[in-house]
Amino acid sequence: MKSRNAAATKQQILDAAEHHFAIYGFAGTSLRGIIKDAKVNIAAVAYHFGNKEELLNAVIERFAVPVVDAQLRKLDEVQASHDLKLMLEAFYLPPLTLIKSKGKSARTLPLFLGRLQTEPEPIFSIVDKHFAHCRRRFIDAFRLCMPSATESDLQWNFEFMLSLIVCFLTRQNEIRKRYADPQDWTPEEAAERMIRFCEFGMHKD
Amino acid sequence: MKSRNAAATKQQILDAAEHHFAIYGFAGTSLRGIIKDAKVNIAAVAYHFGNKEELLNAVIERFAVPVVDAQLRKLDEVQASHDLKLMLEAFYLPPLTLIKSKGKSARTLPLFLGRLQTEPEPIFSIVDKHFAHCRRRFIDAFRLCMPSATESDLQWNFEFMLSLIVCFLTRQNEIRKRYADPQDWTPEEAAERMIRFCEFGMHKD
């Protein structure tokens, strides 16, 4: 069979790859596990993507970057207001509302997003290429509503804001098992709590 | 050579294992990389520890658990005061002051501590065995100074407190490269900022 459904093959590989990278991390993921889920041949990965790192890169571009784009579009809408809470919503809502969305990657994409941020080198450098712009944009936005804050203040604020959702996304499945009431761990609740925690935490005396 | 220096062999393996687990994560670490650094034979790992997971367990018990013990001793000293800030210091200072200490593992132990918390399953369950008690103790302590908070409030507060230092420890080497002034990213500065961020973030209206 020649070129009958190349686009579908690529999509199946990307879907399965996102799932495996999310659950096992980059080092813990094997291409054979991916192609088994994707129901494609091992050689198809090399043909369509090259190698394992390039596959990760493709998964980031296909699934993760659109979430960042959504964050930045929302930031564009609100940054003129100089309202910190609206900026925090722009950052937190796109990845968190994803959990409630439909489709194959609704459950694993948020986990994938979180796990990317704690990958060891040299993977983290590949990841950071795609997210450095987002960090810069949010730090610049913070400066608008905290004019007296130093550059370091703003950088720390961004890291703390990011930390809350990274750990939530990477740990939420385990957290749910260990804590009491799962009703209190919905994405809406998480967003609201992260936003309030940051809003007060970033406050300058 | 029989049993000439078994204790030293174990120590060398533990040192090197901590270093590798910290930098590459569990899945990304190979026993062969460890024994090369430890300058011991591959069979020594099996003899002294059994397998890779049991080696990780031994590294946690030998290096990470003492830090938790220090946190809990400090918490014992301050929890009667019902002072949130002192409790936050009890949590953050032991792992962060470690960065400035002497010895082989001063640089990698903090990274190891942070990386443990974002390991994928089934590793995370092994890790959590050693830290579940700490989480429970701090949540109980928080209740003392926030009597009107719900159980969920307290659990979220603990997760957020933990998130800040986990992401800092796992990402600090990369963060330093990407941000402006390294002087503003010392452990003391980090502790002070985390404590203040949490103190305000946990505040109930």
Place this chain on the structure above:
DNA sequence: GTCTATAATTCGATAGAC
């Protein structure tokens, strides 16, 4: 484009001599 087959490593684990 897809597939089979396999090269070339690397991995964790172990048997057995000393």
Place this chain on the structure above:
DNA sequence: GTCTATCGAATTATAGAC
């Protein structure tokens, strides 16, 4: 306890037929 040697399985990557 330590070592050599190696097993068996898993890995990524690739060559070449169709």
